[in-house]
Amino acid sequence: MHGKFLVTLVLIFSTLIFIPDAIAQRHSKGEDTDILRTRPKLVVGIVVDQMRYDYITRFYDHFGDDGFKRFIEKGFNCKNNHYNYAPTSTGPGHTSVYTGTTPATHGVIGNNWYDKESGEDVYCAGDDSYSSVGTTSDAGKMSPHRINVTTITDELRLHTQMRGKTIAIALKDRGAVLPGGHTTNAAYWFHGADEGNWITSSYYMKTLPKWVNDFNTSRKVEGYKKSWTTLKNIDDYLESTADDNAYEGLFDAESKSTFPHSPPSLLNKKADFDVIKSTPYGNSLTTDFALAAIDGESLGSDEVPDFLAVSFSSTDYVGHKFGVSSKEVEDTYLRLDQDLERLFKALDKKVGENEYTVFLTADHAAVEVPAYLKDQGIPASNLKWEGNKAKFEQFLEFTYGTTDIVKNFSNFQYFLDHDVIKNLDLSVQEVQETLALELLGYEGVDRTYTAYQLWQNDFTHGIPYILQNGYNQKRSGDVMVVLKPGTATSGLTGSTHGSPQVYDTHVPLLFYGKGIKKGSTVERTEIVDAAPTIAVLLGISFPSGTTGQPVAKAIE
Structure with missing residues (x-):
């Protein structure tokens, strides 16, 4: 009789320990399911x-x-x-x-x-x-x-x-x-x-x-x-x-x-x-x-x-x-x-x-x-890029004998004609660097980068990091131009971006x-x-x- 009583106590004690644990596990699983299923009806x-x-x-x-x-x-x-x-x-x-x-x-x-x-x-x-x-x-x-x-x-x-x-x-x-x-x-x-x-x-x-x-x-x-x-x-x-x-x-x-x-x-x-x-x-x-x-x-x-x-x-x-x-x-x-x-x-x-x-x-x-x-004394300007464009074309004629080396200029990127560069027996990397260095001295330009730079480096902060994230190897240009802070090429009124x-x-x-x-x-x-x-x-x-x-x- 005494032995049966001990067995009963052990069973009761084990149950008391097990039940809260089982409830906790079931509650935890329920919470996990709720979390997985918590979705808005509309985003x-x-x-x-x-x-x-x-x-x-x-x-x-x-x-x-x-x-x-x-x-x-x-x-x-x-x-x-x-x-x-x-x-x-x-x-x-x-x-x-x-x-x-x-x-x-x-x-x-x-x-x-x-x-x-x-x-x-x-x-x-x-x-x-x-x-x-x-x-x-x-x-x-x-x-x-x-x-x-x-x-x-x-x-x-x-x-x-x-x-x-x-x-x-x-x-x-x-x-x-x-x-x-x-x-x-x-x-x-x-x-x-x-x-x-x-x-x-x-x-x-x-x-x-x-x-x-x-x-x-x-x-x-x-x-x-x-x-x-x-x-x-x-x-x-x-x-x-x-x-x-x-x-x-x-x-x-x-x-x-x-x-x-x-x-x-x-x-x-x-x-x-x-x-x-x-x-x-x-x-x-x-x-x-x-x-x-x-x-x-x-x-x-x-x-x-x-x-x-x-x-x-x-x-x-x-x-x-x-x-x-x-x-x-x-x-x-x-x-x-x-x-x-x-x-x-x-x-x-x-x-x-x-x-x-x-x-x-x-x-x-x-x-x-x-x-x-500018009227508040802050460095800023409205830049007319046409003046830089004329100067740049003169540089291309003088340096390479042709302006055909550049195919297009858009989104402040220069797209080069790699076939023309090859026919002139030039290196694409060297041409990119030459043009980037030339453009660096132009009015309103803060800095320049080449596609070769963006290919070869892994930038983690600052302007080069931002440019690299915007650079698509198949679609982007060869030379990137960054204007000085506060500089825009839009008109004299209104705001712009880019x-x-x-x-x-x-x-x-x-x-x-x-x-x-x-x-x-x-x-x-x-x-x-x-x-x-x-x-x-x-x-x-x-x-x-x-x-x-x-x-x-x-x-x-």
């Missing part, structure tokens, strides 16, 4: 064209609670986020955000570039093998065929066996085509001119779906053909320069660059819809269409994740025309804040709070208007929503980190060319 990727990081801090006190502030106060803010390549322009920017890599890998080295195989200039999204859908013009002849790798949108489509939808939207064709990737269900962009319609390419479909036709026939676009006045009292826009200044461009038929802007083309309801792009109303139109897409495509309506890629392009048009310190830029961002609020509230209602994830970044930043910097300088590389990277921690970091992140961060969150494969790293601190 929304937002790219703001030509957005500097300091727009957030400059205009913050004017923002409402549910636009940019929702990102900052409830999401994750990468304060030290940079483009790690040049040229910093729209085509490469959108491609890098969505591929998680740089032009060195994905191959989109500019908006336009000289194609060494065909000997012609090519456009990053242009493709004559497809036709326009939604317009009789050639504006729809586009495809993503110049991207060499997959995008995060491609990887989500592949992971869900094409059940998850991807829709890409932008005023600019490249702002929709490149983020959409190779497998997107649809990419739509705005064709202004005298039509004012959202269109696409036969790469995606043969005819526009009913919801797009309904949107176009509603003529909602005509409601944005109206005078541009400031959202708030202009006297409260203390974060900008005076409204009447010499650093801003003009709309057609305007004599002064001051508010209100009411050029005839903006008031005419039936013609010249392109003018809307250069006002904040272009962003509002984009938001309207994005909301229509959520309904029309039933995005985020089931457990299979969908992806909506939206690019706000009007910020770039406004920045180019008026400059980064203008009241026009400030007003554009205050109105964009309201559009973001509209988008967030629609997502809360249609997809569900904490059921979607959003990231926001930019395709590049911008330089202050050089003339404005350089490897920090004012062009420092852009926001914000995350919000399901699976995202609340917080911020001042550690350096790079634009190529956005895609792998979303890939980790979704539990899907990284885009095939990924060189970025997930922002671990941003993920729960």
Whole structure:
């Protein structure tokens, strides 16, 4: 009897030890499964064209609670986020955000570039093998065929066996085509001119779906053909320069660059819809269409994740025309804040709070208007490259007896004719170095690099690191030129971009929503980190060319 009692005690004791352990193991396995299955119903990727990081801090006190502030106060803010390549322009920017890599890998080295195989200039999204859908013009002849790798949108489509939808939207064709990737269900962009319609390419479909036709026939676009006045009292826009200044461009038929802007083309309801792009109303139109897409495509309506890629392009048009310190830029961002609020509230209602994830970044930043910097005593200049071009051609004639040694100059890269160099019994490396040394002494030039340098070295920081990431061995040129800081070759008004300088590389990277921690970091992140961060969150494969790293601190 005594022995049976001891056996019973041992069994009870063992059970008491085992049960909590079993529960713990089962709980742990359950947590692991939950983590693997924690996915948003919808991912929304937002790219703001030509957005500097300091727009957030400059205009913050004017923002409402549910636009940019929702990102900052409830999401994750990468304060030290940079483009790690040049040229910093729209085509490469959108491609890098969505591929998680740089032009060195994905191959989109500019908006336009000289194609060494065909000997012609090519456009990053242009493709004559497809036709326009939604317009009789050639504006729809586009495809993503110049991207060499997959995008995060491609990887989500592949992971869900094409059940998850991807829709890409932008005023600019490249702002929709490149983020959409190779497998997107649809990419739509705005064709202004005298039509004012959202269109696409036969790469995606043969005819526009009913919801797009309904949107176009509603003529909602005509409601944005109206005078541009400031959202708030202009006297409260203390974060900008005076409204009447010499650093801003003009709309057609305007004599002064001051508010209100009411050029005839903006008031005419039936013609010249392109003018809307250069006002904040272009962003509002984009938001309207994005909301229509959520309904029309039933995005985020089931457990299979969908992806909506939206690019706000009007910020770039406004920045180019008026400059980064203008009241026009400030007003554009205050109105964009309201559009973001509209988008967030629609997502809360249609997809569900904490059921979607959003990231926001930019395709590049911008330089202050050089003339404005110069007037403030800061080294800057507007350079006319034509003078350097004439001097350089004289040097080529004197040194080599011909200018044919250079095939093309674009994106501040010189493309050499290797056959001519060979016929002259010269070394390509020596010619590259000779030209780079010559150009180094030209007006406005800060430094030069050769393709041979970028082939032979592995740079890890600074300007050469940025240039190397932008250099594609099959597509890029032979000699790279970097202008001095604060130097631009655009006109005397408005801002521009494209350089490897920090004012062009420092852009926001914000995350919000399901699976995202609340917080911020001042550690350096790079634009190529956005895609792998979303890939980790979704539990899907990284885009095939990924060189970025997930922002671990941003993920729960």
